[in-house]
Amino acid sequence: MSNIPKLIRWILWTGLIFLILFTLMRLGLFILSDQQSYGLGQLGGAFFLGLRYDLRMISILLLPMLILGSIPPLHPFTSKAGKKFWMTILGIAVVFALFFFSVDFAHYAYLEQRLNASVLNYLEDAKISMGMVWQSYPIVRMVLGVLLAAALLIWFFNRVHKSVSKQTFTGTKRSRIVGFIACFLVCGFFIFGKFSQYPLRWSDAFAQGSDYKAAVSLNPFESFFSTLKFRHSTYDVQKVKEGMPLVGNNLHFTPTSDPLSFSRMVAPRPGALTSKPNIVLVICESFSAYKSSMFGNPLNTTPFFDSLCRQGILFDRCFTPTYGTARGVWATITGIPDVEMPKTASRNPGMVDQHTIINNFNDYQKFYFLGGSTSWANIRGVLTNNIDSLHLYEQDDYSAKKVDVWGISDKNLFLEANKVLAKQEKPFFAIIQTADNHRPYTIPEEDQAEFKKGNYSHDSLTRYGFESNEEMNAFRYTDFGYRKFMEAARKEKYFNNTVFVFVGDHGIPGNADALFPHAWTAQRLNTMHVPLLFFAPGMLAPQRIHTISSQVDVLPTIAGLSNIAYRNATLGKDLLDSATMGFAFVFDPDNSMTGVVKGEYLYRKQLVTKKEELVSIINNDPVPNDAAHAAIMHDMGVLTDALYETAKYMLFNNKKAGK
Incomplete structure (x- = not known):
């Protein structure tokens, strides 16, 4: 050791300390994530890949040193100023690293996704976001923990510096040069990441066939800084034109002479309701299908909603295009998948002007009810700019008191909305957006006597998709809210001529293996699988329909039911039209993936590496490697590309009539 320069020794010690820290954080994530599908022994490849990502980040610090x-x-052992400079740099690096890991842990606990650039979206709604964070997490303890750990690490770096400074160096000038070159090459190799023409990329984590393994592999620095490059969106006009015939065929319309026009007039169809029904569309927060009673969850969390489904038309293979409330609301209102990265389309000023089928409900009163504030994610701009003569109700418009950062409780939101709707003399189209099935999982005091909380063992909760009794009870409380709403609505005269539509804004990641094939968990289909229910006793015969459907299909189907002519400029289709083809486009902005669910398969493509995969959604059998399935993969890949390019184009080019 004596012939190794002190600077090199200190750099090696520094790298080792950071590597231990990063490894402990990865182990901590594994322990906290409580994934029953994988044991530690099954994640050897993920941990090894994670080691390579960690060495890259650490080497980016060590190389400048x-x-x-x-x-x-600036030499840390021959210059007092140099020592002070590097101790300051290391102190900053330690605090920065611990802060990133803390935010990453909270981000993963909330979304089951490693920290990425989409977290910057929350800065645009800082007051609401900070309120939710403050009410959901022990912020004071987390900050104190970061400061204590930082102080301990800084003290340890000082101890290492003192220890190395006392050691002797007996080498020559040549050994200094050799040591410098060797250290430089090793750091350079770790930054590049592998023996290959191409460097190690964050997207390599997804070559392991499981999003959970990818999450274990990545560190927050790799995932965050790698996703920053996708902050600016665009589209390829030529690809949109080329994909138009395929898109038109799958949506059952004939393209016009304009290869960039997706607008088509749809006439009232046979079998529609002729009573000019009222519409109540409920966008249900985090209504994950596998957690509910309709799909056999033994915890029986939604018995009332299950009873509604047995009396209405339930589409049991409905998918949201992507994950996230803002994206779900966008897709429902506009009929276009929100494929913005990492920001949502609602936050992009260039996309705020959008056509919506709601405006084709002529002579209808339009309402939107939200328990909190629509300033969140610029949803107010999307709604008020695009829905004609909208009556918008927010938390300050109700007599009920605010219970947490999300505003009034869902139960009170339903009752307040019912009071307004009961007074209407004209037909109405009302949207009610819920929020209680969300951290901090508040159950209002006023309901705790009637709403009885459940209590299950940790094993039962995790086996059937829940992380805690608090989350499970919040899910059950949504069912309580639906029951209170329907009980109140049945007493009003509008009820008998109203179509109630319920759709989840998105699902929730978790272990769905007890209820669905493994792909629903490993490929995160459970984050997009939601119930879609059309409920109108006396007007709609009960059915359970297995056609693959999408959130973007909601408004075209409502319009088709309502016996109106409408302009469809969406990527959605009328699900009750016998000519409809069942498929759903899916998009994962956090992992930069696009795909299609169609027939028995999920197809996904990684946007950076172009890596493709085809997995079964009906069983756990591997997809055969034969010509027939290669053809299926090819066709689904072409459809995915066409829908993705079209969605990107339509986000900028779906303006209201006359624009």
Whole structure:
């Protein structure tokens, strides 16, 4: 050791300390994530890949230390100013790293996704976001923990520096040069990441066939800074034109002479309701299908909603295009998948002007009810700019008191909406957006006497998709809210001529293996699988329909039921039209993936690496490697590309009539 320069020794010790820290954080994530599908022994490849990602990030710090530390005024052992400079840099690096890991842990606990650039979206709604964070997490303890850990690590770096400074160096000038070159090459190799023409990329984590393994592999620095490059969106006009015939065929319309026009007039169809029904569309927060009673969850969390489904038309293979409330509301209102990355379309000023089928409900009163504030994610701009003569109700418009950061409780939101709707003399189209099935999982005091909380063992909860009794009870409380709403609505005269539509804004990640094939968990289909219910006793015969459907199909189907002519400029279709083809486009902005659910398969493509996969959604059998399935993969890939390019184009080019 004596012939190794002190600077190199100190760099090696620094790298080792950071590597231990990063490894402990990865182990902590594994322990906290409580994934029953994988044991530690099954994640060896993920941990090894994670080690490579960690060494890359650490080497990005060590390489400047090597180069700048070799300059005499900045040398940490021959210059007092140099020592002070590097101790300050290391202190900043330690605090920065611990802060990133803390935010990453909270981000993963909330979304089951490693920290990525989409977290910057929350800064645009800082007051609401910070309120939710403050009410959901022990912020004071987390900050104190970060400061204590940072102080301990900084003290340890000082101890290592003192220890190395007392050691002797017996090497020559040549050994200094050799040591510098060797250290430089090793750091350079770790930054590049592998013996290959191409460097190690964050997207390599997804070559392991499981989003959970990818999450274990990545660290927050790799995932965050790698996703920053997708902050600016565009579209390829030529690809849109090329994909138009395929898109038109799958949506059952004939393209016009304009290869960039997706607008088509749809006439009232046979079998529609002729009573000019009222519409109540409920966008249900985090209504994950596998957690509910309709799909056999033994915890029986939604018995009332299950009873509604047995009396209405339930589409049991409905998917949201992507994950996230803002994206779900966007897709429902506009009929276009929100494929913006990492920001949502609602936050993009260039996309705020959008056509919506709601405006084709002529002579209908339009209402939107939200328990909190629509300033969140610029949803107010999307609604008020695009829905004609909208009556918008927010938390300050109700007599009920605010219970948490999300505003009034869902139960009170339903009752307040019912009071308004009961007074209407004209037909109405009303949207009610819920929020209680969300951290901090508040059950209002006023309901705790009637709403009885459940209590299950941790094993039962995790086996059937829940992380805690608090989350499970919040899910049950949504069912309580639906029951209270329907009980109140049945007493009003509008009820008998109203179509109630319920759709989840998105699902929730978790272990769905007890109820669905493994792909629903491993490929995160459970984050997009939601119930879609059309309920109108006396007007709609009960059915359970297995056609693959999408959130973007909601408004075209409502319009088709309502016996109106409408302009469809969406990527949605009328699900009750016998000519409809069942498929759903899916998009994962956090992992930069697009795909299609169609027939028995999920197809996904990684946008950076172009890696493709085809998995079964009906069983756990591997997809055969034969010509027939290669053809299926090819066709689904072409459809995915066409829908993705079209969605990107339509986000900018779906303006209201006359625009």
